[in-house]
Amino acid sequence: EAAPKKEFKVAWSIYVGWMPWGYAADHGIVKKWADKYGIKIDVTQFNDYVESMNQYTAGAFDAVTLTNMDGLSIPAAGGVDTTAVIVGDFSNGNDAIILKNKDKLADIKGQNVNLVEFSVSEYLLVRALESAGMTEKDVKVVNTSDADMVAAYKTKDVTAVVTWNPLVSTIMQEPDAKKVFDSSKIPGEIIDLMVANSATLKDNPDFGKALAGIWYDTMKLMTADSDEGKAARTAMGQASGTDLKGFEAQMAATKLFDKPADALAFTNSPELPKTMDHVRTFLFSKGLLGNGAPSADVIGIEMPDGTVLGDKGNVKLRFATTYMDAAAKGAL
Amino acid sequence: MRWINVRPSSGMRLTLAVAPFLIVLAAYVAGSAARLADNANDKLLPGLSSFVDAINRMAFVPDGRSGQILLWADTAASLTRLFSGIGIAVAIALVIGMLIGMLPTMRALLAPFVAAVSMVPPLALLPILFIVMGLGEASKIALIAIGVTPIMIRDLALKAIELPREQIIKAETLGGSSWQIALRVVLPQILPRLIDTLRLQIGPAWLFLIAAEAISSEAGLGYRIFLVRRYLAMDVIFPYVLWITLLAVGTDYILNRLRIGIFPWSELEKNT
Amino acid sequence: MRWINVRPSSGMRLTLAVAPFLIVLAAYVAGSAARLADNANDKLLPGLSSFVDAINRMAFVPDGRSGQILLWADTAASLTRLFSGIGIAVAIALVIGMLIGMLPTMRALLAPFVAAVSMVPPLALLPILFIVMGLGEASKIALIAIGVTPIMIRDLALKAIELPREQIIKAETLGGSSWQIALRVVLPQILPRLIDTLRLQIGPAWLFLIAAEAISSEAGLGYRIFLVRRYLAMDVIFPYVLWITLLAVGTDYILNRLRIGIFPWSELEKNT
C-alpha cells in the first residue's frame, strides 16, 4: 500500500465563522500543528464561496469550509464522500430576511425576494414561510449575487432580501430596513463546518487532528478578552474588509463553538438528524440531490452514533466527532 | 520546397480545419472517462451521455416550475438584452463618433474624455449602475452599452477622421452644409465600418451580458450558467457555453453578410 | 461658417478638453451632497473628505494586519499578474499568429479553431481553469492570457497575411528560407502592430484580471474592490477605479511611445 498522503490543501472563504482559518495561517498556528504531525497544510483563501466548494468537489482541495446544506448538495451530491471534521458554529441571527418599510414577515407575500438561489438564504426563506403558513409560491425569488446585495437593496425596485452577514448588518444601517426573520428563530439549522474528504481522512487521520488542533487553538485566542484576543479580532475584521467593531457585531450573531465540548454536545444532540432531514427535503424539492433522484433518501447521511439518514449503501456525508472528541480530551 | 510555399489541397484543408476540434473533443472524452472511473458521480467533466440528458432536459422538456423550455427562455432573455445593449451602443457611438470625427470643436471637447472613460473597468462600478438604473433589465442593458460604447466611439471617430479631407471639401463645393455632409457623405461611409466594429465587440458584449446576468436575474444564458455553477453542473454549463459560442459566431457571420448585402461598394473597396 | 470648419484655438481646446471632467466632478459633488443631506451615513457617493481619508488609509498608512501599504501591495500584485498574462498572450499570439499568417498549412489547421475559440466566453469556464491551473497566480495569469490571446492571434495573423506578397517573394529571391523570412521580414514588421494590438487589449486584460481576483486572491486591485464591495465602501472603490484607469491610460501611452522609439519606421509609414 502506498505511503499515506502528507500534503494537504484547505480552502476557506471570507465569512465571520471562517476567518480564524486565515488568521491561523497568517500567524503560524497552521504550521505549528502541521509540524507536530509531520504533515504540510496549505491554506487558500477564496473570495468566492461557491468556487471554493466546487474546487473541493472537483478534488483540488482536501478540506473546505461550508454549511451543512451546501455540504449535502455539492460535494455529497457530487459523489465525494465527505466528513464534517469540525462543527464550528451555527448561525444565530447571521442570516436574516429584511423587508423595506414593512415589519411583519407576512408582508412578504407577493413580493420579489432577492437572494442567492439554492443557498442557505433560500432555505431560511422556506423555513420562514413555513412558519407563517406560506410556501415559496407566495413570493417570487430573484437570484442576486451576494457581492452586490447591499447595492441591490438600495435600488427602488428591491423590497425584500434574504442574506447573511456582513451584508445583513450593512443593510440594517439603512433606516427603512426591517429584519422580519432571522436564523436565531431556527437555531442550529444553519451550521458552518470544516469538512474533509473521508478517504483522505481515513488514509491519514493526522490531518483531521491537525485541523482540530488549529481550530481550537485559534478559538482560544479569538475569544480571549485580552489584548491579544482583541488584536486577533481586529486582524480578522480587517481581513474581511471591516474593523473590530463590525467584526464583533458579526460574532455576536454567531453561536461559536469555541470549546470542543460544546461542539460535541451539539453534534451528538438528537436535533441534528431533524435538521438534516429539513435540509435534505428542501434540497430534494429543488432538484439539488442529483438529476432524477427518486427521493430525498438517495444520499446517506451518517450521524455520530452510526445511524444513517437515507440510503445506507450510499453514505456521502458523515458527522464524525472523532477529532472534536480528541480535542475535548486534550488528546491531540 | 519552402514551408511558406506548401499549399494543402482543398480536401486536406477541410481535414486540417476539423482536426483541432476533434482533438479537443477526444481529449475531453479521455479526461472525462478518467475522472468518471475515479468517481462515477464526478461533475467536472461529465460523460457525453450526461450532455445528451442535460441538453434534452434544457432544450426540449418544459421546466416543471415555470412550464417554459429553459434554453429557449434563457436565449430569448439574453439575446433581447444583448441586442438592446448593442443597439443603444451603436446609436450613441454613431452620433458621438461622428461628432468627434467631423467637428474639431467636439473633438477637442469629447475625445480626451472618451479615451479616459474607455479605460474605466465598468464591472467595478456596478453598484452605482444598479442604484441609478435599478436591478431590472435596464441596468443589464446599460452595462453592455457602457462596456462597448467607448471603444466603438473611438473606432468610429477614427474612421470619420480618416476620410480623405478631399471628400469633405468636394462636398462643400457641391453645396453641402455640415448636416448634409454628415448625412450624405460621412454617415454612409461610416456604416459599413460600424458593422465591422460591431463584429469585434460581440465577444466583449457577451462578457458584459454574462457578468450582468450573474449578478441579478431570473432568466438568461449567463444567469443559468452561474446558477447551476452552484452545484458544479458542468453537464449544463458546457452545452450553454457551446451555444453562446455558436450564437456569437452566427451573429458575426450574419453581420458580415449584411454589410456586403447593404453596402456592396464597401466590399469592392476592400478588394482594390 | 460651417461647423465642420470651425477650429478652436489651442487655449480653447484645452478648456474644452478639461470641461467634461470638471462637469463629471461637479455632478458627483452635487449628487454626493444631496445624498449626504438625506442620510449622513450614505456610502454610495461619499464626500470628497471621505476620499481623502480613504486614500490616506490605503496609500500611505501601513495596514495593521500585514504591515504593508495596501494600495502599493495591491498594485504590485495586480500589475505582476497583468503583465505576466499579457506577456504570455503576446508570446503565444506572436508564434501562432505568424504561423497562421505565413504557412498555408498552419492557416488551414488553426484559423477556424482560433476563430471559434475567440468567441467562447472564458468567464463561464472558470471552474475548469482553476482545477487545471490551481488557485495560485497561475490561474489568474492564465485567465488573462486566455481572454486576450485569441483576438491577438487573429489580429496578428491578419497583419501577417496583409504583408504584400511581393515582399515575401523578394525575400525568397534574396535567399531567405521560411525561417529567415519569418525572422527578418515578417517578425520585425509585425512587432509594431503587435504593440498596437496590445494597446487595444489592455482594457479587456484588466477586466479579466479583476474577474480572476474576485474569485480567489489575497491581494490585488480587483480583490480589494470586491472585498470592500460587500460593505459598499465606495470611498475605497472610487479611488481604486480611478487608479486602475490611470494605470491603463499610462500603459497605453508608454506602449505607443515605445513603438515609436523602437520602430521609428512604423511611424514614418503611418504618415505616408
Place this chain on the structure above:
Amino acid sequence: MSAITIDKVWKEYGDQIVLEDISIEIEDRAFVALVGPSGCGKTTFLRMLLGQEQATRGTILLDGTPLPPEPGPDRGVVFQRYSVFPHLTVLGNVLIGKEMTAARYSGRLFGAARKAAIEEAKALIAEVGLSHALDKYPAQLSGGMQQRLALAQALIMKPKVLLLDEPFGALDPGIRAEIHTLMKRLWHENPMTVVMVTHDMREAFTLATRVVAFERLRDRPEEKLRYGATISRDIPIWPPRRAGEPSLIRPDRDGPVQKGQ
C-alpha cells in the same frame, strides 16, 4: 462673369513663408495653368482660391467681392485622387450636388424634382462618356473614368470657377490624351474660369490660355524660411485661345490630341 483678382497675397504657415506677395488678375473664362517645382505652393494657392485656407495678408476677390472663407458651390474642384464618393454610383455622384442644394435637411430629392435632376445628371454623364456605367461604383471604374466622373460631378453645379489640382497626373498617357480633349470641350461649352495645377508642361500648353509659373527665387537653405515663392513667369499662349472660339490661326490645334503624343 467670373474674374478673379488676387492682390498682394502672402501665405505663411507659422514661421515659414510659402507664398510671397502674389498679385494676378485672372480674366473671365480664362484657363490658367499653374506650374512650378514641387513644394513651391501651387496647391496652397489653389486652396486659398477654394476658401479652404485664408491668405495671411492681401485680398482675393471674385467678381469684385471678397471670397467667402470656406468652399462653396460657386467653385468646383477636382483633385488628383479622392475626388468622387466611393459609396455612390456614377449617377449618385453626379446627383448629390443637385440634391444637397435643393433639399436643405434631407439632402435628397423625391418625385418629379428627382426625375428632373436625374435627366440633367444623365445628360452630363453622357457628355463625359459614362452613360454605360450609370450604376457602377467608383471602385469598378478605371482611373480615367473616375476623373471624368469627377468633372461631371463638379460641372453640374455650374461653378463660376473650376479648380483642378493635378487632375490627370495619375493617368496613363493614352487616357490622359482623351481626357484633355474632353476637358477642352467642357471649357469651351461651360461659362467658367479654370485654374489648373499641373506638373506636365505639355498638358499646360495643350489646354491653357495662360501659363503661370511659381518659383522660389531665393532658395538657399538659410533663405527658405524668410522668402516664399512668387510668380516667376506669366506666359499667354500664342496664338490666343478663347473660350467658345476655334483658334484663328491653327484651327486644328485645339482639336483632339492624338494618343501617345
Place this chain on the structure above:
Amino acid sequence: MSAITIDKVWKEYGDQIVLEDISIEIEDRAFVALVGPSGCGKTTFLRMLLGQEQATRGTILLDGTPLPPEPGPDRGVVFQRYSVFPHLTVLGNVLIGKEMTAARYSGRLFGAARKAAIEEAKALIAEVGLSHALDKYPAQLSGGMQQRLALAQALIMKPKVLLLDEPFGALDPGIRAEIHTLMKRLWHENPMTVVMVTHDMREAFTLATRVVAFERLRDRPEEKLRYGATISRDIPIWPPRRAGEPSLIRPDRDGPVQKGQ
C-alpha cells in the same frame, strides 16, 4: 551563362487559358522587354520565370536545367511597388540578401563578415547613387530612390536573371530618364540576363536588346476562355545592343537619356 529556354508553355487558371503555347529562347545577357495590353499575361509569364507560378504544360529551362519550383537567389526581381522592406534602412535593405545566404539560422552577420558585407553593400549603394541616404528608411525616400534601392538590393545577389515588372511605371518622367541610364549601366556591367515588363514603348526601345509582344489573337468574348495570349511579335533592336559593348553605329544612343525626352 544564363540562357533561358521556354518550350511550349501553357498557363491556365482553372478554366481560363492565360498563356497559350509560348516558346522562346532567351540568350545569355539578353535584355528582353515584354510588352502587351493589360491583362494579357505578362506578369503571369514573369511569375513563371520567377518560380512563383508553375506552367500548366511545357518546360522552362535555365541553362539547360529545369527551373526550381519556387523563387531563389539565382533570379532577382524588382516590382513596381513593395520592392523594398519598409523596416530596414537603405543599408539594411541591401545587406539582408548577404545576411540570409550567409547565416542560416540567425539571418544576421557579425564581426569581420559583417564588415566585409557592409563594404560590398556600400559600393553597390554608391553605384545607384544613394550613398547620402545610407541610414534612411524607404518611407523617407522618393519613388525613384526606392526603385534604385530595389535594384541594388537585387544586384548584390549577383542573380543570373533579373526580372522587372513595370519597375519604373510609377515614376515621374524626369526621374524615369535618370533611372534608365542607371539601368543601362548596370546591365552592361553585371553578367545577367534581364526580362522587363513595361507598358511604355519608348522605355522598351530605349533599354532592350529585343522587344517581345504578347497578345490575345482571338479576343472575342466567347473566345476569351478558350484561347490565351501568345507571342505576337519578337523584334530585335537594330542596330543590335550587346551587353558591355557600346553601340557600333550610334555610340551615343546608349548614353544618358535626356530629361523630359
